[in-house]
Amino acid sequence: MISMTKLPLRSVLLVMMLLTGGAAIAQTRSEVLRTRLDSMLDKRYSKVNYDTTYIGRPDANLTLKARASVAGSSLYTKELSDGVRTKADLETSNMVKLSIGANYKGLAAAISLNPANLRGKNNDYEFNLNYYNNRFCVEASYQMSKTMAGDVSSGDVSYHLGHGGLKTKLLTITGCYVFNHKRFSFPAAFSQTYIQKRSAGSWLAGFSYQGGTFKSTDDAPDAMPKTRIHVGYFGIGGGYGYNFVLHRKWLLHLSAMPAVVVGNYNNITYDGEKSKVRGSFPEMIFTERASIVYNMGANKFAGMSFTVNNLLLGHGHNRTEQSKWLARAFFGIRL
Numbered sequence: 001m002i003s004m005t006k007l008p009l010r011s012v013l014l015v016m017m018l019l020t021g022g023a024a025i026a027q028t029r030s031e032v033l034r035t036r037l038d039s040m041l042d043k044r045y046s047k048v049n050y051d052t053t054y055i056g057r058p059d060a061n062l063t064l065k066a067r068a069s070v071a072g073s074s075l076y077t078k079e080l081s082d083g084v085r086t087k088a089d090l091e092t093s094n095m096v097k098l099s100i101g102a103n104y105k106g107l108a109a110a111i112s113l114n115p116a117n118l119r120g121k122n123n124d125y126e127f128n129l130n131y132y133n134n135r136f137c138v139e140a141s142y143q144m145s146k147t148m149a150g151d152v153s154s155g156d157v158s159y160h161l162g163h164g165g166l167k168t169k170l171l172t173i174t175g176c177y178v179f180n181h182k183r184f185s186f187p188a189a190f191s192q193t194y195i196q197k198r199s200a201g202s203w204l205a206g207f208s209y210q211g212g213t214f215k216s217t218d219d220a221p222d223a224m225p226k227t228r229i230h231v232g233y234f235g236i237g238g239g240y241g242y243n244f245v246l247h248r249k250w251l252l253h254l255s256a257m258p259a260v261v262v263g264n265y266n267n268i269t270y271d272g273e274k275s276k277v278r279g280s281f282p283e284m285i286f287t288e289r290a291s292i293v294y295n296m297g298a299n300k301f302a303g304m305s306f307t308v309n310n311l312l313l314g315h316g317h318n319r320t321e322q323s324k325w326l327a328r329a330f331f332g333i334r335l
Contacts, residue, residue, distance in 0.1 A: 045105040050134055054183040054198045060299060063103040063192065067330040069093045069112075071126050073143060073170055073323060079251050080317035090150035090161065092168070095143075106193060128326070132187040135178055136192065139307065141326065143170045146217070157223055165220035165290035166268045171325050172309050174287050176206030176239075176257060184243060188306055189253035189291040190333060196251050201242035208235045208259040208285040210311045210322065228269040231322075233311060235259030235285040237272070251303075253291040258284055280318065286310040299334040 045057065074091035101110025114125065131138045135335040147163045177182060180202035186195040209231030216224055241255030261283035267274055286309070293303035308325040 011037055034228045036306045049182070050185075051182045052220050054196070054200050055134065055188070056183045056195045056197055058193075058195060058334050061105050062335045063332055064335065065101050065103070065110075065330055065332035066193070067101070067110075067120075067328055069097045069099070069128075069326060069328045071097075071141075071143070071146070071148075071324075071326045073168070073325070075148070075320075075322050077319065077320040081295045084155045085317075088152045088161075089151065090148050090152075090166070091144075092124065092145045092149075093147040093163070095145075096124075096127055103193060104324075108191075119252065121316070132189070132191050132193075134187065135181040136175070137186045137190075138173070138175045140173045141171075141324065142155075142211075143324070144168070146169075150297070152224065159221045159223045161221065161224065162219075165217060165224070167213075167215045167217055170324060171209070171212055172261070173209040174206065174257075174309065176204045178241075179205070184241065186241070187251070188295065189243060189251060190289075192301060194292065196245055197241045197248070199243060201240060201243045203238065204255065204257050205238040206236075206257055206259070206287075208237070208287055208309065209233065210309055210324070211265070225271045226269075230265070230267050232263075232265035233261045233285060234263040234311075235261045235283075237275055237285075238285075243288070249295050251291070251293040251295075253289065253293075253305075255289045257287045259287070260284060280314045284312045286312065300332070301334075302329075303329045304329045 045061070072092050072094045076089050078085070078087040080086075095114065097112045097114050099110050099112030102106060124143070124147055126141060126143040129138075129140045145168045146166070147160055148166045148168050149163050152159055152161050178186060180200065183193045183198075183200040184202035185196050188194040209232070211230075212230040213231075214227070216227045220227075237257055237259030239255060239257030242252065244252040244254075246252070264283065287307070288310075289305070289307050291303065291305040293301055295301045305328045306325070308323060311320070311322040314322040
């Protein structure tokens with residue numbers, strides 16, 4: 001280690017100038033990068049490609065939001081084959097998540113936690129990825145659960161499937177195109193990055209995918225055969241959405257988009273024997289959304305939203321219904 005007292009004064013000054021100069025250069029580069037990024041975000045955020053009579057941006061650039069979410073899924077199926085009736089009525093435990101997030105000029109980030117996971121009572125988890133702008137919307141979720149439980153019967157055999165007996169993995173993806181995107185805003189109802197000023201609606205066109213696996217575990221009842229069911233359904237369709245504005249403070253959103261299944265990728269394995277499962281017309285996927293937002297002045301808002309994806313297959317004695325839903329309550333502040 002070199003003692004500063006043994007160095008000439010000129011050398012000490014030179015070292016200090018080099019250190020402070022390097023720090024100044026690094027700080028300048030950081031400021032330039034931050035300025036450029038902020039300019040890009042501002043240009044994108046302030047771009048007006050909509051009718052400002054119906055849609056607007058919040059005056060604030062930063063939005064902080066706290067949110068509580070509850071999610072779940074269910075499966076109901078019945079089948080009549082060779083005179084044997086099979087029926088299952090199953091659902092997962094409700095999954096609760098708490099999250100806080102920030103949105104700065106359209107750039108968003110959030111963190112969340114599941115209180116039941118922290119207590120070790122529920123190891124289910126779910127990932128959600130949502131993208132909304134006035135022209136397009138994409139919603140995707142992946143859920144892994146070991147809490148799907150319910151009653152199952154096949155012929156004269158009936159049993160209760162408890163938690164841990166079935167492991168499920170579900171993937172749901174929905175996308176839509178908004179035709180009246182200059183006057184109707186999905187983000188106003190679901191991400192609050194826009195404000196709907198006047199009531200407006202729009203026709204929608206889009207696609208839906210719903211699929212996953214249902215696999216029995218070692219905790220399944222002895223009466224249940226070793227089972228693995230793989231399902232995958234892709235549908236194309238269209239629908240309608242409407243944003244109803246009341247007294248400029250309340251926003252009520254309702255939309256529905258049915259899709260006709262044009263491709264299915266299904267197979268089932270019982271005790272090691274794998275076979276394909278043929279579809280039967282009609283096969284439909286329905287996506288329904290609802291949201292209510294209350295604006296408390298210029299910088300606060302609160303509300304709730306609900307999204308459900310329903311898969312409906314077959315009819316009569318051979319019918320399957322698979323549902324995936326997500327409900328949210330939120331409170332936000334604009335700064």
